[in-house]
Amino acid sequence: MAKGNSTRRMRAEEFRVDPDAMPGWILGSERTPAVGEEVICAGGPGSVAFVRGKTGDGSRLLQIRLSDGNSPPFFAAASNVLVSPEPRPAGQQS
DSSP states (O other), X not given: OOOOOOSOOOOGGGXXXXXXXXXXXXXXXXXXXXXXXEEEETTXXXXXXXXXXXXXXXXXXXXXXXXXXXXXXXXXXXXXXXXXXXXXXXXXXX
8 A cells, every 4th residue: 555645845945044035134155153143044943053064065064952842952054044243141131
């Protein structure tokens, strides 16, 4: 018996952060965020839990915890997250 895949297919664009989501913010490849710093990724706002080695595009590998508190931490290339031009810890208002 063949089984169908009932999960919704995700397009590659859905995994890329929207640079217009936070006007004035820059890509993490331009300034590597520090541990505890607030970032915006394709999944929404979060904070950096760990900064690891380099990815294939030369940016750092980040472990991110989403602010919703329900999602498990995940990894993303710094080139696919937005950071404030000036370092600021998670939870600090602009």
